[in-house]
Amino acid sequence: MIAILDYRAGNLTSVQRALQFLNFPCRITCSQEEIRNADRIIFPGVGAAGKSMDDLRELGLDAMLREAIQSGVPILGICVGLQVLFDYSEENDTPCLGILPGKVRLFPRDMKDAKNERLKIPHMGWNRVVFSRRHPVFENVKPESEFYFVHSYYPEAADEADVLGRTEYGIYFSSAVARENLAAVQFHPEKSGPPGLQILKNFCRWNGRSPS
Amino acid sequence: MLSKRIIPCLDVRDGRTTKGIKFKDNIDIGDPVEMGRFYYEEGADEIVFYDITASSDRRPIMLDVVRRVAETIFIPFSVGGGIRTLEDMRDVLLAGAEKVSVNSAAVLDPDIIRQGAQAFGSQCVVLGMDVKKVPVSAKIPSGYEMVINGGRTRMGIDALWWAKEAERLGAGEICLNSIDADGTRDGYELQLTRLISTSVGIPVIASGGAGKPEDLLDVLSIANADAALIASMVHYGTHTIAGIKKFLDENGVKVRKTW
Numbered sequence: 001m002i003a004i005l006d007y008r009a010g011n012l013t014s015v016q017r018a019l020q021f022l023n024f025p026c027r028i029t030c031s032q033e034e035i036r037n038a039d040r041i042i043f044p045g046v047g048a049a050g051k052s053m054d055d056l057r058e059l060g061l062d063a064m065l066r067e068a069i070q071s072g073v074p075i076l077g078i079c080v081g082l083q084v085l086f087d088y089s090e091e092n093d094t095p096c097l098g099i100l101p102g103k104v105r106l107f108p109r110d111m112k113d114a115k116n117e118r119l120k121i122p123h124m125g126w127n128r129v130v131f132s133r134r135h136p137v138f139e140n141v142k143p144e145s146e147f148y149f150v151h152s153y154y155p156e157a158a159d160e161a162d163v164l165g166r167t168e169y170g171i172y173f174s175s176a177v178a179r180e181n182l183a184a185v186q187f188h189p190e191k192s193g194p195p196g197l198q199i200l201k202n203f204c205r206w207n208g209r210s211p212s
Numbered sequence: 213m214l215s216k217r218i219i220p221c222l223d224v225r226d227g228r229t230t231k232g233i234k235f236k237d238n239i240d241i242g243d244p245v246e247m248g249r250f251y252y253e254e255g256a257d258e259i260v261f262y263d264i265t266a267s268s269d270r271r272p273i274m275l276d277v278v279r280r281v282a283e284t285i286f287i288p289f290s291v292g293g294g295i296r297t298l299e300d301m302r303d304v305l306l307a308g309a310e311k312v313s314v315n316s317a318a319v320l321d322p323d324i325i326r327q328g329a330q331a332f333g334s335q336c337v338v339l340g341m342d343v344k345k346v347p348v349s350a351k352i353p354s355g356y357e358m359v360i361n362g363g364r365t366r367m368g369i370d371a372l373w374w375a376k377e378a379e380r381l382g383a384g385e386i387c388l389n390s391i392d393a394d395g396t397r398d399g400y401e402l403q404l405t406r407l408i409s410t411s412v413g414i415p416v417i418a419s420g421g422a423g424k425p426e427d428l429l430d431v432l433s434i435a436n437a438d439a440a441l442i443a444s445m446v447h448y449g450t451h452t453i454a455g456i457k458k459f460l461d462e463n464g465v466k467v468r469k470t471w
Contacts, residue, residue, distance in 0.1 A: 013282075013308060017308065018286055021283065047333055109413070113213070125214050125216075125439070126257055142470055144469070145470050146468045148287065148288060149214075190286060192287070193286055193287050193471045195470075195471070197286055
C-alpha cells in the first residue's frame, strides 16, 4: 500500500487518481500507523509553506517523515512536498524540515525572457528538466520531455550531490532532487501527461536505493 | 524555458459538447470525456470545459463529466461557466478540475476572487474576461470595456483596470476573450491581448478569433500571450494540435513537442 500523506494540502485526489489509473493501490491518510506500515510514501502539496509546516507539525507528520526517511521506505515529494524538505522557505518566512540543505526563494519580480518580455509569476505551465545524473525514478523519460509546473517560489539545493535535474525560468533551480530513499520534484508528475505517469510508475516500483 | 500553451476549449451543455469533433473518418463525437481524452493524446497542454448548461438543477451532470474527465486525462483542466459562489468553485475542484474560471459573477461581486484564492490558492482561480472595444472615454480610458451575457450587457468597467484589480484580489491567471473577435476566425484581438498581458504579472490566455495557425503565432509572439485558446479550428478537423505546434515551433515559438 502506498500512503499519500494528508496534511490538508490541496491536490491529493489528483495524485490518487493517477495511481489508480496505473493500478497501484494507495490511500490518502494522516494516520501515523498507516503511514508507518506503508510500502512507500508520497508527500504531495499545494499551498503555502507556512501553513503546510503548521499542519505537518500539528498532525505530528514532521516527526513521522523523519522516521520514514531513517527506515529506508521510498518517499516521493511533490511541489510544496519538495520545498518543505529544505531548511527554510522565504514564503511566510518559514523554517522547514531541514532534511535537505538549501533554501526556497521567491522568483525575482524583474526577470525577462529572451525577447525582453517580463516573465510572469507564478511559473505556470510546461518546462523541461535537464537531468545531470541517472536515477531509477527518472528512467525511461525522454530528455526532451516537459513537465507541468505551478509555483512562485523555487528550491535552491545547497548540496550539489542532492540535485538530479534543473529547470530554467529566468534563473536555474533544482527541479528534481534525491538522496538515498528520498526523491522529490517541483513539478506535478500527476499532471504532466505520459512522462509524468512514467515517473510515478517508476517510483511505485523503486526499491528506495539511490545509485552511488 | 517555459512553453507557450495550446488549450482546446469544449462547450458542454447538459453533459454533451455542443460541437462534436470531426475525427478523420468524419464521425461526430459529442462526449466531452472522450473529446478530452482525444485532445490529451493529441498533445493539448491543458483543456478548458465551458459549461453552458442553462439551468442550475442540471449542474450535477457537469460535475459527473468533470469527475470522469479527471479519471482519464493527466494534464491540467479547468471548468468555467456559471460559477457564482465559493460552493460552486469547491464542487468543481473536488470533482477533479485543477482550475476554475469565474467570469460574470466576479464582475458583479469581485470578492469571489479573493475568497476563492484564499480558500483554494491563486493557482486555482482563473478570471474569465469578456471584453468589447469601445470609444475611449473618461470612464473607459483603455477603450476596452467589460461586458457580460455574451456581450449584451455593458458593465461600464474598464478592462485594463479590472485585470489589474483581479490580480490584486488574487486571481492566478486571466483568460481574456474578445467579444469582437469571438467566432470570426479572423485572428485574436492582438492589441487588447498585448495591453493586458504586459500590464499584469500573471499569465494571460488569449481567447476569441482563432482560425489558423498564423493567428496563434501572432498572439503568442507579437501580443505576448502565455497561452492560446482554440475551438472550432480543431473541433472540425481543419487543423490538429500537432500541426499547429509544428508550425509554431518552425516559427520560433517555444511549445511542448513531446508527450
